[in-house]
Amino acid sequence: MTALPLASRTRRAALVSAMCAGLVAGGAGLTGCSSEDPDAGTNGVGKLPAAKIQTKSSAAAEGASAVRLSGTVVSKSHTYTLDMRVKGEGGTGSVTSKGQTFQLLRIGEQLYLKADSAFWTHENGKGGGGKSKRADETAAAKLDGKYVKVPQGDPAYQQLSGFTDKDVLLDGMLTLHGELAKGDRGKTGSTRTIKITGDEGAGGTLDVSLDGKPYPLRLERGGHAGTLKLTDWNKDFALEEPGKDEMVDYGKQLPTS
Numbered sequence: 074m075t076a077l078p079l080a081s082r083t084r085r086a087a088l089v090s091a092m093c094a095g096l097v098a099g100g101a102g103l104t105g106c107s108s109e110d111p112d113a114g115t116n117g118v119g120k121l122p123a124a125k126i127q128t129k130s131s132a133a134a135e136g137a138s139a140v141r142l143s144g145t146v147v148s149k150s151h152t153y154t155l156d157m158r159v160k161g162e163g164g165t166g167s168v169t170s171k172g173q174t175f176q177l178l179r180i181g182e183q184l185y186l187k188a189d190s191a192f193w194t195h196e197n198g199k200g201g202g203g204k205s206k207r208a209d210e211t212a213a214a215k216l217d218g219k220y221v222k223v224p225q226g227d228p229a230y231q232q233l234s235g236f237t238d239k240d241v242l243l244d245g246m247l248t249l250h251g252e253l254a255k256g257d258r259g260k261t262g263s264t265r266t267i268k269i270t271g272d273e274g275a276g277g278t279l280d281v282s283l284d285g286k287p288y289p290l291r292l293e294r295g296g297h298a299g300t301l302k303l304t305d306w307n308k309d310f311a312l313e314e315p316g317k318d319e320m321v322d323y324g325k326q327l328p329t330s
Contacts, residue, residue: 111258115265115283123253123269126281133286134243137306141166142242144301146294157236158305163312164237178220179237180312184230185320190217220315222322250276250295258283261290261302271295 112119118126134140139160146153157166163179175188193213223230235241251272259266265283270276277295282288292301 112283116285116287118281118287119258119267119283123255126255126267126269126287127249127253127279129287130279130281130289131243131247133288134247134303135240137286137288139305139307139309140239140243140303141305141308142246142301142303145299146246146301147298152299153236155236155301157242158310159237159239159242160309160312161239164239165310165312166236168236176220177233177237178312178315179234180314182225183314184223184225184234184237185220185315186223186229186233187218187220188216190214193217216321220320222320246292246294246301247279247289248277249279252276264290266290 118129121129139158141156141158143156144154146155151170154169155166157164157168157177159166163181165176165178167174167176169175173188173192175186175192178185178187190210190213193216194210223233235245249269249271254270254273256268256270256278259268259280261280261282266280267283268278268280270278272295274293275295278293279289280291282290286306288306289303292303294300
């Protein structure tokens, strides 16, 4: 076959390109005319099976120095609203449960809890009245806005410290249950993402970044157990121990009524 002259090949290529552009613009949407690669410029995880995407996302999360988690978590019929920043050395932020909001700060093994007087009255009150109620209110007023050091032997320590532990939070929350499948591409904010699901969404849904490292960015927990955003990956933050005038240390046990 005689090769076409260069000028003819150029004109033909231009004609085909123009036809494709016209068809797409006209709504025909012929895939044979499109050369756009949805994975162009991404980290490439969108090409992988769902299980490998989860593995790479978990590895990226584990290797990150810090992260911020915000949203809701439902556990044992209780709903917690979190806004926590965590890293290897500890964490800080707020937790809301049963209409009460408290601040948590952990530095190493030292855990501090700060809340207003209403929180402590709610915790300690048993529905009594008279002098007992007034005594509770007086004691709670002294704790208003103070950091209370949580003893490591107190039952509350294990529960509350989990909110400040990066590994505990991520290991417990990022697991999808059931058969994994790859979903649609989309965006979380301005970041391109790929969605993976467990058990067609009943076991959870995770949006994984296609830009940069494949960090998990948004999690819908299975069983309607809450929704979390994961942001500020690798952004460091300060952890400063409260001053003596800001702190109350009850020794081996938190105050009880």
